[in-house]
Amino acid sequence: MSNRLHHITALKKAAALIMGCFFFMACENSLDQIRQMQQQKLSVDEVKGVTSFLSQAGVVKAKLTAPYMLRYFDSVPRVEFPRSLHVDFYDDSTRIKSYLNAKKAEYYEQQGRVILRDSVVVISIDGDTLKTDELFWEQNLHKLYTTRDVEIRQRTKTIFGKGFESDEQLKNFKLDSITGILLVGASKFAGN
Numbered sequence: 001m002s003n004r005l006h007h008i009t010a011l012k013k014a015a016a017l018i019m020g021c022f023f024f025m026a027c028e029n030s031l032d033q034i035r036q037m038q039q040q041k042l043s044v045d046e047v048k049g050v051t052s053f054l055s056q057a058g059v060v061k062a063k064l065t066a067p068y069m070l071r072y073f074d075s076v077p078r079v080e081f082p083r084s085l086h087v088d089f090y091d092d093s094t095r096i097k098s099y100l101n102a103k104k105a106e107y108y109e110q111q112g113r114v115i116l117r118d119s120v121v122v123i124s125i126d127g128d129t130l131k132t133d134e135l136f137w138e139q140n141l142h143k144l145y146t147t148r149d150v151e152i153r154q155r156t157k158t159i160f161g162k163g164f165e166s167d168e169q170l171k172n173f174k175l176d177s178i179t180g181i182l183l184v185g186a187s188k189f190a191g192n
Helices: 002-041 186-190
Strands: 043-056 059-073 078-081 085-090 096-102 104-108 113-124 129-138 143-153 157-167 173-183
Touching (some): 143 173
Antiparallel strands (some): 043 059, 059 085, 096 113, 104 113, 129 143
């Protein structure tokens, strides 16, 4: 009987091994199928020649233009502008009060976050200018910020610093550190 018991135990082990192989193979195929389904569900809209208006309470607040846009519909829906964008911001009388340019941008609607990258320039109608390589706009907090180097040009001075935070109108700003100030006459600034 011990020989028969040994034979049954060996048979059970063989059956377990074979079942494990089938289970492993089934999991392998299942993972491949899951990956394929995920890739198929990733949807990207591509748009060329974008013009978009932002309005609040029926008043136009901004106009965005870009040569190319990608809109991703996946676990983190977002809009990307990989080939530059330009935005004109309007006052309540639809006159331009400021504008911005960037070579790249990303917009995360669910988080209310815009990330501007590469040669970011924001210019107000009175001539104040902000330049940086990266700028975050937290729409829900109504704030702009960066941890990168910044250059702020005003009529009588240019301020160089690192780390910047401001309200959306760029009126109340602070720098984490100032690395230099260059004083200029108002007449010299007018030509720039």
